[in-house]
Amino acid sequence: MMNKSRIDRLKKAAGYQRQAIRALLPEGMDGHLDVIEREIKAMAAELLAGAFTECRETAAKVMTPGGEAQTGSDRTADGTETKVKKVTIE
Numbered sequence: 909m910m911n912k913s914r915i916d917r918l919k920k921a922a923g924y925q926r927q928a929i930r931a932l933l934p935e936g937m938d939g940h941l942d943v944i945e946r947e948i949k950a951m952a953a954e955l956l957a958g959a960f961t962e963c964r965e966t967a968a969k970v971m972t973p974g975g976e977a978q979t980g981s982d983r984t985a986d987g988t989e990t991k992v993k994k995v996t997i998e
Contacts, residue, residue, distance in 0.1 A: 970994050 930941060 930938065933941070
C-alpha cells in the first residue's frame with residue numbers, strides 16, 4: 909500500500925496537470941471544463957454502480973438459496989455445448 913506522503917504528492921501533481929491544461933486553453937473555457945469534469949465524474953460513478961449491480965445480480969443467479977452451486981451449460985468457441993458446474997472454494 910502506498911504511504912500517505914506519496915498519495916499527497918500524486919494529488920498535488922494531478923492538480924498541477926489540471927492547472928497546466930487550463931493555462932493552455934482560452935480563459936472562457938474554464939466553465940466548459942468544469943462541466944466536462946462533472947460529467948466525466950458522473951459517468952464514471954454510473955459505470956461503477958452499473959458494474960457493481962450487474963456483478964451482484966450475477967452472483968445472486970449463480971447461487972441457490974441453500975448456498976449450493978447451480979449447474980448450467982456453456983458454449984465453446986466452436987458452438988458445442990458443454991456442461992459446467994459452479995463450485996465454491998472455501
